[in-house]
Amino acid sequence: MDLTDHLGQKIFEKIDTTIFSDAREASKVVANEIAGLIRARNQIGQNTVLGLATGSTPIQVYGELVRLHREEGLSFERVVTFNLDEYYPIRPEELQSYVRFMNEYLFDHIDIKKENVHIPDGTLEREDVYKYCKEYEQKIEQVGGLDVQILGIGRTGHIGFNEPGSLEKTRTRLVTLDELTRADAAASFFGEEHVPRRAITMGVGTILKAKKIYLMAWGESKASIIQRSVEGEISAQVPATFLQKHENTKVILDEAAASELTRRKTPWLVGPCKWDDRRIRKAVTWLSLKISKPILKLTDEDYNQHGMSDVVTDYGPAYNVNIRVFNQVQHTITGWPGGKPNADDSNRPERAEPFPKRVLIFSPHPDDDVISMGGTLMRLTDHGHEVHIAYQTSGNISVYDNEALRYADFISQYSSNKAEKNLFENLLNSVEEKTPGDTDSEVMLEIKTKIRQAEARAACRYSGLPEENIHFLNMPFYETGRAKKNHLSDNDIRLIQDVMEKVKPHQIYAAGDLSDPHGTHRICWDAIRTALENLKNEAWMKDCFVWLYKGVWQDWDISDIDMAVPLSPDERLKKRRAIFKHASQKDQPKYPGAESREFWMIADERTMKTAKLYDQLGLAEYDSIEGFTRYMLD
Template sequence: MGNYKTASEMDKLKRFEKIPTEIYKDSGEACRAVAQEIASLIRIKQTKGEIAVLGLATGSTPTRLYGELVRMHKEEGLSFRNVVTFNLDEYYPMNPDALQSYVRFMNEYLFDHIDIDKHNIHIPDGTIDIKDVSRFCFEYERKIAEVGGLDLQILGIGRTGHIGFNEPGSPKDSVTRMITLDHLTRVDAASDFFGEENVPRTAITMGVGTILKSRRIILMAWGEGKAKIIKTTVEGQITDSVPATFLQTHHNATIVLDEAASAELTRTKTPWLVGTCDWTSRLIRRGVVWLCQQVDKPILKLTDKDYAEHGMSDLITQHGPAYNINIQVFNELQHTITGWPGGKPNADDSSRPERAKPFPKRVVIFSPHPDDDVISMGGTFIRLVDQGHDVHVAYQTSGNIAVFDDDALRFADFVREYCSALGIAKEETANLYQKVLSSIVNKAPGQVDSHEVQLIKGLIRRGEAKAGCRASGISDAKAHFLDMPFYETGRVKKKPLSEEDIQIIVNLLQEIKPHQIYAAGDLSDPHGTHRVCLSAIFQALERIKAEGAKWLKDCYVWLYRGAWQEWDIDQIEMAVPISPQELLRKRRAIFKHQSQKDRPLFPGSDAREFWQRAEDRNKATAKMYDKLGLAEYEAIEAFVRYKF
């Protein structure tokens, strides 16, 4: 593994990066590289007649790694007979058969699919009596030592900087023990437990000291959501408030990232501070925007001195003077702004992000959940409809797990009362209500809903989506509910994307033959649904392209981001201004999603409601354009074009 270039570049990186860090295009490529290292270790040990001792992690980060190891076992004959494993942690208390159990997780993703001896598997026990926990932890440490220590430890990282469940404040020499979970950790786990109130408050975890005794450590992180804590871990000071920073003291630790998780690292965000770089048009724009923020000036007021004092002399030498660079970037950003997201008819479109023709356009807005359309691009949605385009919305999933039990019960009661009032099958509806009531009342924390309850919750969200469409100006007939099968598990954990999922997208696109597609590029969605839904769209487009569909040659794909974050200014290719009146219309459309109002079931770590997050984000984008010296708007929705 590795993507450093020359020794000189590595020396420059060391000024910032205190742990060797490798960046891959995506998590799939990264996991294949890590899996190869693990496989190599196992095979070398096999030739010596020795055991390979692996420390394993759970959570969404290592799932593709485990999938690759399973593939290598089945297709390449990689044997795990000489492997001994120790998992990092487990919730306490926790039944091993529970949906959230790390025992169950490891069995489902790895152990049930390889030839490992079950006696060689060690996972903290979430069922032992509280008085026996200390003794269990002592024995866990003893067993690790007995097999000679960990050869290789796999880690993920939490937003608090925890490794394992070593929360902020964990000392460097800590050992396996019970620990109280940080509030942020419990918030992040809330979706797995169907509510924060169901998340255990304690866990058993290997200590930082235990981890640091490993002969080799690989910490993996994917997605924009991990970018800030990765920067702190790799470039920050060592502190027990961010336990992952202790990895800086290890002689053989490596951080493995996808491009998104590396976004805040100096070499990615401001590579000119590390050394010379290739000043592409995109990098020039990023550098100029960054410089404006550093000196608090609009673009056209930047000087040669500003560039020189902030490590950008090379840019002036290659493309200067400052005036030329400033004009270039100012014009590029100016040309991203358009009040006509579907293209302005009978206008010169040579410097506009969208084509004037054809007009009107057929448009498909893909919405991963039933409210992402109005939350993420509601203003643009309204603008497209008002300007006469044929707009369709495709809701990719039912969103049924994000509805409170009480809402489902309330709707079941409404059906019972409505039917009773009309004298319709009173006994049957009463029985249904009792069945739903019994299912909800007797459901254990984190248990999957019954089929009837899942159906009701899905219909609640479907009705809200239709109301949101009507508020945005289109009829129910233009709302398409795809109910992609990968989502329908009743759990946060979904099924793998299937042929059926992709074909559903293909069929819809072939039916409508859109000139524009809008899709969620919000890959930091903490539930992962956005990522899977986008993958399905991309795969569908590639399939349609391979089939030679002529309409696809005249189709633009625009990616929006959702409630979690926004595109950086240097990335934006289309910026749609939203007036105060349109912002209010967008808010009203979001309000139609009443089950997500006030307190959604899975709010993430942000206490604001979704409409507040969206408005604050849109206003912040507009303010940034204003501070750069461009026109001042109330709000802006931003898009990046996907070129396939």
């Protein structure tokens, strides 16, 4: 921890907060601290009482605890557990039930006694819930209270299912779920309409009685609510802020989730910090946007009043710093994302040579390419580069049943083949027999895969790509038929390496939208990163630039953009039309579920917003801009 980190905790942060490089490292630390407590209690013959959470956040903690049990003999025979919450109503065998979650990730793999496991019952009759909740509280008290409580945090600031408005002294009870919470769960339930409207949850007061609390959060999507929870005022509208009153709470974050904390976002407001080109650029662009002054109009006084006096002292006066940063930002802008031939490229983000280039674009789902960088994709093809697109997953689970039935109906009416003529009726019967959350049949998944491939090919044709440059990888980790995915395997990595070695690209574009550590984009990037590491000594790799784009859910900070590709109004419209080729994804986006607008609307807004920020900094005014950051290979 450097001086800035220490001061940030002391001045701004109201809860003990530790930042790790990634979720894996953080999860191991939490798991080992819990394991240490269990071992110590086991040695003196005492029980350890754990409050457990579900969702993607604690998965790696549970994985490490399982490993410690299998490989290092950690015994759970004296462990008693109480889960935070459960949907209501829900059957324990359903895919989305927390009973099933806990069994799959933890209980089925350790030596815990069944009678020591307590998870709220989602099958109760409504009139029995109040009594049950009261007894749940009594059971916790009878075993001496919770020694450790593990928490994640929702984007509403909820802990457990204590939604905004929950009071500090609440206990275990039946609650109505916030619409944002239900929207976030929509992917797991195959549609928001299938998400239960209620849940049984421990109360804020129940949680605060735990002797020690770990609140964990991973990814950019949690950064804003973490900042409010750790640095903001205590409020029932953000229930996690009540943890500020707890004397033994630890907030455990990865770098992405910590990105909005003052010590990370604006460390110069905290105290002395180390200045380099990237940090100076970040600070100056922040100052320019904060006080609504173009970079070239900032003064020494502006710097001094906003914690940046040492910048003008060491690198100033302000005019010199302004010119320096203005030039850096200006040099990110290029209309030639593949490099401009026969031009001086010393101040351009991409090399002039070789030209044309071989370009490989990785798209996690079959539409991320045109949604996130469609304008740049078309510019690359227009300039004559050899552009390839590798669709990493089939994206089949985001096709609704009704959409698949529409295609099956067409096939049944058009075909003379008996099996194909019966396809629609057979699929319709399987859909009617399926309960929410059941996985699709193999035939249905195949149809949904083909739908997405056909749409991707249509978008590629519209964008100028030849058929032979389209690669459908269908990575195995994704093919579970449900929201929960498998771990990356050697087969997944091999598919990525094979297409890289086939194309031998001068440029690689990949999704850098990493908001969910267990989401498809992050897993897809992990596969690419591993493949890059495995191939880094290949001769062609030494001449390959890797550019990261963001998906629709997060933006690059303006200071992180290394290449900004301006689009004209006509190009933005053409990009929109390419997105329209993905007809099964129109009308409402599928992930993460909280955004009601269509993908093209979000994509338009993001690129126009980026252009507006460049304008506000004093750069040329463009209609829209797609931004990229360069990933530097080790």
